[in-house]
Amino acid sequence: MSVRxxxxxxxxxxxxxxxxxxxxxxxxxxxxxxxxGAEEYLDAHDPAVPGCLVLDLTMPGVSGLQLQQxxxxxxxxxxxxxVSGHADAGASAEALRAGAVDFLTKPVDAAHLLAAxxxxxxxxxxxxxxxxxxx
Amino acid sequence: xxxxxxxxxxxxxxxxxxxxxxxxxxxxxxxASLAFSALTVSVMFLAIFELLLMHAREPAEYxxxxxxxxxxxxxxxxxxxxxxxxxxGTGREWLAWLVCGLRFAALVLNFVMxxxxxxxxxxxxQRIEIFGEEASAAIGDANPWxxxxxxSSFLLLxxxxxxxxxxxxxxxxxxRRRAAVVGGSLAFTVxxxxxxxxxxxxxxxxxxxxxxxxxxxVLVAFASELSADVARAGWxxxxxxxxxxxxxxxEKRMEQAAEAAAIATWEWDVVRDEVWVNARGRELFGIAxxxxxxxxxxxxxxxxxxxxxxxxxxARSRAEGxxxxxxxxxxxxxxxTRWINTRGGVDFDSRGNSVLLRGVSFDITARKEAxxxxxxVVEAAANGLIMLDASGRISLVNARAESLFGFTREExxxxxxxxxxxxxxxxGLQGQWPRKxxxxxxxxxxxxxxxxxxxxxxxxxxxxxxVGMLVxxxxxxxxxxxxxxxxxxxxxxxxxxxxxxNLIFAKDRLGRFTLANQAVADVYGTTVEGLIGKTDSxxxxxxxxxxxxxRDDLEVMDTRRELFIAEEHITDASGRHRVLQxxxxxxxxxxGMASQVLGVSTDISARKQAEMQLVRQRDELAHLTRVTxxxxxxxxxxxxxxxxxxxxxxxxxxxLAFMDEPHASFAEIRAILEDIVEDDKRAGQVIQGLRxxxxxxxxxxxxxxxxxxxxxxxxxxxxxxLHAGVRLKTQLARxxxxxxxxxxxxxQVVLNLIVNGCDxxxxxxAAERELVVSTAAVDGWVNISVADRGPGITxxxxxxxxxxxxxxxxxxxxxxxxxxxxxxxxHGGRLWAVNNATRGxxxxxxxxxxxxxx
Numbered sequence: 001m002s003v004r005x006x007x008x009x010x011x012x013x014x015x016x017x018x019x020x021x022x023x024x025x026x027x028x029x030x031x032x033x034x035x036x037g038a039e040e041y042l043d044a045h046d047p048a049v050p051g052c053l054v055l056d057l058t059m060p061g062v063s064g065l066q067l068q069q070x071x072x073x074x075x076x077x078x079x080x081x082x083v084s085g086h087a088d089a090g091a092s093a094e095a096l097r098a099g100a101v102d103f104l105t106k107p108v109d110a111a112h113l114l115a116a117x118x119x120x121x122x123x124x125x126x127x128x129x130x131x132x133x134x135x
Numbered sequence: 136x137x138x139x140x141x142x143x144x145x146x147x148x149x150x151x152x153x154x155x156x157x158x159x160x161x162x163x164x165x166x167a168s169l170a171f172s173a174l175t176v177s178v179m180f181l182a183i184f185e186l187l188l189m190h191a192r193e194p195a196e197y198x199x200x201x202x203x204x205x206x207x208x209x210x211x212x213x214x215x216x217x218x219x220x221x222x223x224g225t226g227r228e229w230l231a232w233l234v235c236g237l238r239f240a241a242l243v244l245n246f247v248m249x250x251x252x253x254x255x256x257x258x259x260x261q262r263i264e265i266f267g268e269e270a271s272a273a274i275g276d277a278n279p280w281x282x283x284x285x286x287s288s289f290l291l292l293x294x295x296x297x298x299x300x301x302x303x304x305x306x307x308x309x310x311r312r313r314a315a316v317v318g319g320s321l322a323f324t325v326x327x328x329x330x331x332x333x334x335x336x337x338x339x340x341x342x343x344x345x346x347x348x349x350x351x352x353v354l355v356a357f358a359s360e361l362s363a364d365v366a367r368a369g370w371x372x373x374x375x376x377x378x379x380x381x382x383x384x385x386e387k388r389m390e391q392a393a394e395a396a397a398i399a400t401w402e403w404d405v406v407r408d409e410v411w412v413n414a415r416g417r418e419l420f421g422i423a424x425x426x427x428x429x430x431x432x433x434x435x436x437x438x439x440x441x442x443x444x445x446x447x448x449x450a451r452s453r454a455e456g457x458x459x460x461x462x463x464x465x466x467x468x469x470x471x472t473r474w475i476n477t478r479g480g481v482d483f484d485s486r487g488n489s490v491l492l493r494g495v496s497f498d499i500t501a502r503k504e505a506x507x508x509x510x511x512v513v514e515a516a517a518n519g520l521i522m523l524d525a526s527g528r529i530s531l532v533n534a535r536a537e538s539l540f541g542f543t544r545e546e547x548x549x550x551x552x553x554x555x556x557x558x559x560x561x562x563g564l565q566g567q568w569p570r571k572x573x574x575x576x577x578x579x580x581x582x583x584x585x586x587x588x589x590x591x592x593x594x595x596x597x598x599x600x601x602v603g604m605l606v607x608x609x610x611x612x613x614x615x616x617x618x619x620x621x622x623x624x625x626x627x628x629x630x631x632x633x634x635x636x637n638l639i640f641a642k643d644r645l646g647r648f649t650l651a652n653q654a655v656a657d658v659y660g661t662t663v664e665g666l667i668g669k670t671d672s673x674x675x676x677x678x679x680x681x682x683x684x685x686r687d688d689l690e691v692m693d694t695r696r697e698l699f700i701a702e703e704h705i706t707d708a709s710g711r712h713r714v715l716q717x718x719x720x721x722x723x724x725x726x727g728m729a730s731q732v733l734g735v736s737t738d739i740s741a742r743k744q745a746e747m748q749l750v751r752q753r754d755e756l757a758h759l760t761r762v763t764x765x766x767x768x769x770x771x772x773x774x775x776x777x778x779x780x781x782x783x784x785x786x787x788x789x790x791l792a793f794m795d796e797p798h799a800s801f802a803e804i805r806a807i808l809e810d811i812v813e814d815d816k817r818a819g820q821v822i823q824g825l826r827x828x829x830x831x832x833x834x835x836x837x838x839x840x841x842x843x844x845x846x847x848x849x850x851x852x853x854x855x856x857l858h859a860g861v862r863l864k865t866q867l868a869r870x871x872x873x874x875x876x877x878x879x880x881x882x883q884v885v886l887n888l889i890v891n892g893c894d895x896x897x898x899x900x901a902a903e904r905e906l907v908v909s910t911a912a913v914d915g916w917v918n919i920s921v922a923d924r925g926p927g928i929t930x931x932x933x934x935x936x937x938x939x940x941x942x943x944x945x946x947x948x949x950x951x952x953x954x955x956x957x958x959x960x961x962h963g964g965r966l967w968a969v970n971n972a973t974r975g976x977x978x979x980x981x982x983x984x985x986x987x988x989x
Contacts, residue, residue, distance in 0.1 A: 013857075014778050016814050020785030023807060027792030058774060058857045083781070085774025085854060106774075106781030110788035 006051035006121045010034045011041045011067065012083070013059045017106075021054060021083075021113075028114050030121075038062035038070075047076055050128055052101065052120030054113070057084035057091055065091060068098050077127050079120035083108055137268050141186040144347050147354055148179035170218035171357070177211035182347035189270040189343050194257040197273050198250025204344070205245040205252065208284075211346075212238045212291055215321060219298045222317065226298030234294055237287035244280050253281050253336055263341050270343045277336040288329035295322045313360065320356035324349040401479075402493040403430065405453070419475060419496060421467040438464035438472060453489040456481050462499065474503035519608040525601030527552050527559065539610055541582035552606065555579055556591065579608065588612045633663070638715070638736035641722065644692060646670040646685055649731060654738075660708025677706040691719045692729040702739070714743045753957055754834060760954050761828050761883050764890065774854040775821050779814035786811050824851050827879055828886075834877045834961065841910055841917050841982070842867045844878060848885040849908070852893075859893045860901045866909035871917055872984045880958045881982075884966070887951045888921040888978045895925030895976065903974075912984075916964075920979040927970040936968065955980075 008030045012018040015036070022032045031051075035041035037059055057064040064082055071078040082095045082103045092103040101123060102116040152175035155168040184204035191197040216231045245252040257275035264270075299318025303311050328346035335342050390400065390413065399416025403409070410428040417424055420436045430449075434442050441463035452459040460478040467473055479494015513520055519536035521529055532547045540547070540555050553560035558577045579589040592607045632639050633653040641650035648655075651666040659666065659674035666674075671681045683703065691698045700717040707713055715736040721729035765772065790807045793799050824847060845867065856863050889906065896904045907922040928936060937956045952966075959966040959980045966980040 014782070016782040016810055016817075017778055017785070019810060020782040020789065020807075020814075023789035023803070024785045024792070027789045027796075058854065060857055060862070063860070085777045085781075106777040107784040108781060110785065110792075113785075 004048070004050055005031055006124065007031045007033050007049055008051055008054060008117055008121070009041060010054045011036075011038060011059075011064070012054075012056040013037055014056070017056070024110055024113065025054075025117065028110075028117075030117065038064070038067040041067065042070065047074075050121070050124050052079040052081060052117055052124055054081050054083060054117065057082055057088065057095075065094060065098075068095065068100065072098060077131075079124040079127070081113070081116040081120050083113075136266055137189060137270065138186060141182045141347065144351055144354075145179040145182040145186075148175040148182065148347070148350070151354060151357065152176045152179065167218055167221035170214050170221050173214035174211055174218055175354075177207045177214055178347050178350045180207035181211060181350075185344045185347055189265075191260065191271045194260055194273065194275070195250070197260055197271060198254060198257050201253055201273070202245055202251035205242050205284075208346075209238050209242045212287065215291065215325070216294065219295055219318075219321070223298050223302040223314070225301035226294055230290060230294045230297065234287055234290045237283055237290065241280075241284035241287060244283060248278060248280065252278050252284060253332075254278055261341065263343075265343055272335070272341040272343065274338075274341075277338065281336055285329065285333055288325060288332075292322055292325050292329065295325065316356045316360060317353075320353040324353050397497060399496040400494075401496065402491060403433075405490050405492065416496060419473070419498060420465050421473075436465050438466050440464075449492070452481050452492065456483065456489070459494075462503070472500075473498060474500045517609075519610075521547075521552065521555070521606040521608065522596065523552050523604040523606065524598075525603055527604075529555075530603065536608065539581075539587070539608060540579060546582075556589065556606070556608075574609075576611070588615045636738070638717075638738070639734070640666075640736075641731050641733045642670075642688055643731050644689075646672075646688065650733075658705065658707045658713065674708065675706055680705055687717075687719055688732045688734075691721050691732045695721045695723065695727075695729050697721075702743070703736075705736075712740075713738055714740045750834065750961075753954070753961070757880060757883060757954050757958060758829075760887075760951055761879075764883075764886060764951070765825065765829060772821070772825060772851070772854075774858070775851065776818055778854075779818040779821075782814045783811050783818075786814070821851070828882060830879060834880060836875045836877060838873045839876045839878055839881065840873060841871050841881070841919060844881050845885055845908060845910060845919065848882050848889065852886065852889050855890070856893060856906070859897060859904070861893050861896060861904040861906050864905060864907045866907065868909075868911045871910060871912050872915075874917060874982055874984045876962050876982060877958075881962070884955045884958055884980065885919065885921070887955050891951065891978070892921050892923035892925070892976075895923045899925060913981075915984045916981045917984060918979060918981045920977050922971060922975060922977040924971075924975040927974070927976050928968060930970070933968055933970075937966070 008025050010018055010021045010025070010032060012021065012034075013036055018034045018036070022034050025032045033044075035044065039062060041053075053067075055064040055067060062070070064080075064084075068078065068080055077099065080095070080100045082092070082100050083106055084091065084103065085106050087105045095103050101120040104112060104116060152172040155175070156172040181204065184200060184207060188197065188200045188204065191200055213235050216226070216234055220226045220228075220231060241252055248255070250257060254273060254275045255278040257273045259274050260271045261274055262269045263272045295318055299314045299322070302318065303314035324346065327349040328344075331342060331345065334340045335344075392398075394413070394415055397415060397419075399413055399419045401410060401412035401416050404411070408429045410430065410433055412420070412422075412428065414424065420433070422428060422432070422436055426432070434445065437445055445461060445463055448459060448461050458478065458480050460476070462474060462476050465473045465475055475496050476499045477494055477496040479492060481489045482491040482493070484490045513533045516533055516535060519539040520531075520533045521536050522531035524530045529547050529550050529552060532544055537544055537547065542550075542555075547555075551559075556577055556579050574590045574592055577589050577591050579587045579591075581587060588611045590609045590611045594605045594607075596603045596605045635652060636654055638654045638658060639650070639652040640648055640655050643649055647668050647670055648666045651663055653663060656663045656666055661674065671684050672678075675681050680703075687698055687700060687703075698719045700715075700719070703715050703717055705713050705715055716739045717734055717736040719732050719734045722731040722733050724730040786807045790804050793803055793807075828851075845865070849863065849865070853863075885908075889908065892906045893904075896906070903924050905924050907920075909920050909922075911918045911920075937952045956966045959982070962982050964980055964982040966978070968976055968978050970976050
């Protein structure tokens with residue numbers, strides 16, 4: 001069993017949105033880490049830390065979808081909740097196919113977000129449990 | 136006694152007769168003397184016959200003597216008549232002939248009848264006593280035919296009386312005395328003789344004939360007359376001497392005066408053909424002092440051209456007599472010419488031949504030269520000059536007058552002026568013409584009958600022959616023709632400017648129209664004539680417009696520079712507002728001052744309206760493209776709006792959650808609320824920007840900072856760029872000059888160029904997708920460029936892309952760049968595209984910083 005508490009990583013280029021997300025998730029009792037972009041997240045990324053990603057779809061530089069692909073490429077199975085400024089059916093489908101937990105459209109209602117985050121954490125835990133057990 | 140008296144009378148008569156006969160040869164009144172001689176001789180014979188008659192013894196002897204006595208009676212009567220006629224120069228001719236005729240008839244009858252005309256029969260003789268002596272007297276019957284002789288005698292008496300009275304009436308004392316003495320004595324003699332004879336024949340008295348005795352009275356009378364004449368002749372002789380000496384003195388004085396006055400005196404003895412001339416004359420004619428001068432010598436001194444005329448003049452003077460005057464030239468030794476005036480007279484001999492010409496000559500060169508100069512001046516005058524005499528006939532003309540009327544000088548002189556200027560015929564010489572040579576227009580008639588327009592001036596001219604007139608004429612036909620031509624040209628130009636739809640006008644400094652065409656009249660609802668002298672305020676109630684016109688007019692006149700007024704407004708007579716484009720130019724007067732302004736205005740109301748329409752359409756189109764563009768951007772815009780909304784929602788829900796906790800942190804909640812406020816504002820800005828962009832309306836100019844415009848746009852497209860994976864680089868110059876422009880339209884241009892740039896790079900690798908937006912200030916212009924790293928534009932399409940409906944996009948209207956160029960051009964700027972040296976295309980537009988607002 002892992003002893004470490006799960007963390008919710010918020011990646012969004014908009015500082016205001018980033019701050020609001022952090023407050024909301026913290027208020028719900030999660031441990032929250034925020035990153036201004038995909039590069040910043042990857043730099044600080046520790047695969048050992050359980051939890052999920054709340055990822056902005058559209059960002060300067062590396063986009064949300066590219067970050068997802070990058071993590072998958074590393075052999076990780078990230079639990080990602082995508083948040084997008086506008087409903088983009090194509091992107092949504094791509095994200096979900098690549099294993100995203102949910103694809104939400106801003107503005108995001110707190111109940112939806114928290115539910116999605118909990119599911120994502122659950123999935124991550126389940127994945128880690130599965131991965132930690134010898135087959 | 137009787138024989139002695141009668142013999143003395145006969146002797147006296149003879150003596151007087153012989154004396155008068157001698158005098159008649161040399162006296163001027165020779166006929167009178169001759170007649171008087173004849174009379175005295177007749178009376179002498181009469182006296183002899185009377186004496187014989189007194190001594191007759193027989194009646195037959197008496198009758199014969201009486202018959203022969205009729206002969207001297209006849210000659211006495213005839214000579215008396217002749218004498219009276221010659222001496223008095225009076226007496227009726229018919230009466231004279233009648234007297235003589237009757238007396239001749241009596242003489243003829245006397246010799247036909249027997250014994251004579253006095254007695255038909257003499258019966259006897261009686262002796263009567265006369266002065267104490269015996270004398271014979273006839274007794275018989277009187278012949279009735281004696282009445283013929285008696286009639287002759289009475290008529291003679293009447294003739295003498297009539298002639299004497301006529302002579303008396305001549306008036307002077309000598310005439311009266313002569314008439315009384317000579318006429319009276321003759322009449323007395325005739326009367327006594329006649330009455331005596333009648334009484335004798337009638338037998339009233341018995342007497343003798345004493346006619347000769349009565350004639351003694353005549354002799355006495357003549358003696359006294361003769362002595363008076365002799366005394367007079369003596370006085371005359373003395374007087375003649377006196378006069379002659381005076382004459383010599385005056386001749387000498389004359390000579391001196393002539394010498395002093397430089398007058399030549401001369402005489403030409405025609406018979407000897409010798410000319411005498413004083414010293415001054417020789418000098419005058421240039422003839423040496425000791426040379427003998429004859430007529431040919433005189434001629435030789437003259438100018439060759441004057442010789443023939445001088446010869447003719449001399450010949451005429453000699454033929455006709457009287458005074459003559461000539462002017463001719465003398466050629467002096469050395470060739471100099473001198474003008475000389477000569478006047479003089481001709482003396483004739485008793486046979487009427489001219490024997491002597493004499494006169495004076497003097498130098499008139501100075502006067503002639505002055506006259507010649509004056510003549511040349513008159514000849515050379517540009518005006519035709521005509522001098523008229525008092526009767527209105529031409530006496531002098533100059534060359535110009537000849538050519539003007541087509542007559543020669545010879546044809547003109549003597550012609551009435553009315554032939555040349557018919558108005559003189561109508562109104563006479565003293566008509567209603569102004570004098571002092573002030574111009575008067577009239578018509579002239581040329582020799583060929585054609586008319587010429589003249590300007591004539593008159594001036595009264597006082598000459599020695601009365602008040603004449605000087606007429607000065609100028610041919611004004613050409614001027615008239617030019618005037619008419621000018622009038623036609625004016626009318627033509629008038630039509631030209633009236634047909635021009637533009638407003639053409641000129642005004643003076645007081646704003647009064649001095650010129651206007653029909654277009655101006657139409658605008659103000661009046662006529663061209665109605666405008667002249669009036670001002671704009673007389674027709675236009677809009678005080679602002681009138682004041683504006685006036686200000687511009689004065690500016691043009693004061694600065695003397697042309698003024699272009701791109702747009703001005705005028706209210707026409709129907710109250711409609713018209714837009715004019717006007718050029719005003721100063722009309723420079725004397726001294727370079729502008730006294731008037733000339734203006735041409737084009738009515739651009741229709742064009743202006745079309746332009747407005749175009750602007751509206753362009754604005755509509757621009758709006759439409761903006762809407763389209765915004766629609767294209769809607770995803771990006773939604774993102775841009777959703778960002779703050781998402782933050783707000785999250786913050787708000789977080790706050791609610793915090794507040795449920797027992798130890799809620801106010802600081803936390805405050806931070807959350809502050810973020811919410813910020814995000815709300817942010818959303819508001821996006822919406823505001825969008826609203827502006829979608830706003831529909833006319834171009835609105837305001838001072839703008841181009842950097843701010845660019846940033847506004849970038850804010851809108853930020854998420855779109857993110858979405859398209861395009862990196863944006865901005866190079867905004869600091870301190871850009873502010874310029875006037877329409878914010879929304881310029882944002883539209885920038886937005887369009889950015890969107891185009893992004894679209895151009897859509898197919899490129901993400902690494903290549905870079906858009907550079909830069910601004911710069913260059914020499915009064917602000918440049919904005921948007922550079923992409925797309926595939927670029929094929930060179931043949933660099934301009935084509937700005938054409939309407941050109942598009943490479945499946946969903947585009949193809950109006951974007953056309954609208955952009957339109958907007959930039961409307962701002963006075965330029966928009967174009969160039970391919971970059973390395974890669975992609977740069978769209979650049981420039982806008983002027985200072986720009987006068989229309």
